[in-house]
């Protein structure tokens with residue numbers, strides 16, 4: 613038996629159509645959601661992603677601004693720009709693309725963003741709110757994974773979900789969102805012993821390691837849902853996930869392709885977070 617390959621394109625386009633409807637409804641009330649993306653330096657991959665984000669915004673009827681700053685920009689200048697964007701009523705979401713040049717502190721940058729405009733959900737206030745289950749944004753990649761699981765109709769509650777990776781942007785918030793959905797959650801990482809034994813217990817396996825094709829059939833329980841968060845550019849120029857897709861195909865029950873699933877879904881969640889931020893602003897203004 614072969615796994616069902618999750619149709620990312622279909623899920624993404626349906627989701628974005630729903631977002632666009634809500635954007636149109638908000639525009640009728642005089643508010644156009646706006647996203648500002650700040651990119652410092654000239655990492656080619658970052659520029660591709662930033663272009664994709666701006667394009668997705670425009671297609672959804674949102675306003676988008678991209679600030680491309682040279683590699684040598686002093687941190688103070690980036691902070692000044694963020695200060696302006698924080699105060700700009702036409703901007704509801706601010707995203708500072710990582711990685712940043714070494715002379716700039718990611719921590720100071722993230723903490724300077726107004727938590728209400730933090731559509732990445734990287735600000736400590738939003739990370740804390742996520743931990744205690746408060747309303748607000750969720751980080752785009754893990755939020756996208758949850759939406760994918762819901763769209764294919766797999767039950768999360770009570771299932772064993774194993775997350776491989778413990779980064780602040782994917783692994784940790786992923787575990788938290790799965791817990792919110794009532795999964796039993798295990799987090800594996802580079803120091804985990806007998807990892808295959810653990811991952812083979814997973815009903816839902818999320819790979820967020822950042823190493824191409826590391827996960828193969830020996831890690832996967834027959835019939836498991838395998839979600840591949842990895843986006844690794846190979847020397848050939850091709851993209852590879854963290855999962856060895858061909859090897860796992862006959863074992864998994866469901867599997868996400870790379871490219872074409874978690875990546876575009878991440879951008880879709882960025883649109884959702886920006887929309888919701890704009891909706892909250894519109895609501896606050898209406899009740900004032």
Ligand SMILES: Nc1nc(=O)c2c([nH]1)NC[C@@H]1CN(c3ccc(C(=O)N[C@@H](CCC(=O)O)C(=O)O)cc3)C=[N+]21
Nearest residue numbers: 660661707708709710711732843871872873875876878
């Ligand atoms: N502050 C910040 N927030 C981020 O969300 C953020 C970031 N910095 N830095 C970089 C990573 C990476 N990331 C991707 C988003 C979409 C695709 C995507 O759409 N990928 C396509 C392929 C695109 C291609 O061909 O390269 C796909 O998987 O099908 C990839 C990567 C967001 N990131």
